[in-house]
Amino acid sequence: MGKKINLMLDKIDVEIIKVLQNDCRLSLDRIAKKLGVPKSTIHYRIRRLEEEGIIEGYHAKINFEKLGRDFLTITLVRAKYEQSYHEKVGKKICAIPGVWGVYFVFGENDFIVLARSKNREDYLKKLEAIMSMPEIERTNTLIVAKVLKEDIRENITF
Numbered sequence: 001m002g003k004k005i006n007l008m009l010d011k012i013d014v015e016i017i018k019v020l021q022n023d024c025r026l027s028l029d030r031i032a033k034k035l036g037v038p039k040s041t042i043h044y045r046i047r048r049l050e051e052e053g054i055i056e057g058y059h060a061k062i063n064f065e066k067l068g069r070d071f072l073t074i075t076l077v078r079a080k081y082e083q084s085y086h087e088k089v090g091k092k093i094c095a096i097p098g099v100w101g102v103y104f105v106f107g108e109n110d111f112i113v114l115a116r117s118k119n120r121e122d123y124l125k126k127l128e129a130i131m132s133m134p135e136i137e138r139t140n141t142l143i144v145a146k147v148l149k150e151d152i153r154e155n156i157t158f
Contacts, residue, residue: 009054012037012045013049014156017049017156019035021153021154024058068118069098069117069118071117071119071123072114072144074141074144075114075140076108076111076113077093077110077136077139079110079135080136085135086104086110088135089110090111092133093113096129096130098116098122098126099114099115100114100116101113102114
C-alpha cells in the first residue's frame with residue numbers, strides 16, 4: 001500500500017501556494033518575509049506540499065501570441081464506446097503536437113481537446129490526426145475569437 005497522504009492544508013500552506021502561483025521564482029527568504037514565518041517553515045512546507053503531490057511542478061507563463069501560436073481551438077470529440085476507450089483514445093489525442101488540454105467528459109461528447117496552432121492550416125493537421133483515428137465518430141470545433149481570461153491558477157481560499 002502507498003504512503004498515506006495528509007491533504008489537510010492550513011492557512012500558511014494556502015498562502016505559500018498563492019505566493020508560488022504568482023511568482024514561483026521567489027526565494028525562501030522573500031516568501032518567509034512576505035508571510036511573516038521562519039524560512040525553515042517555508043522550506044519544510046514547500047517540500048511537504050511537493051511530496052504530497054499538491055505542488056506538481058513549476059512553470060513559466062508563456063505569451064503564445066508572441067510565439068505565433070495564437071490560433072486557439074476547442075474541439076469536442078465523440079468516440080466509439082469500448083472498454084477503456086477513454087484511456088486508449090485519450091493517449092492518442094494527448095500525443096498530438098500543439099494539444100495542451102484533453103478532458104474526458106460525460107455527456108454528448110467524450111473529450112474536450114484544447115489546442116494552439118500557428119494558423120488554420122496548422123490546426124487542420126491536428127484535426128485530421130484526430131479524425132483519422134478509427135475510434136473517433138465525429139468532432140465539432142470551436143475557434144476562439146478572443147481570449148477574455150486564461151489563468152490556470154486556482155484561487156484557493158482557507
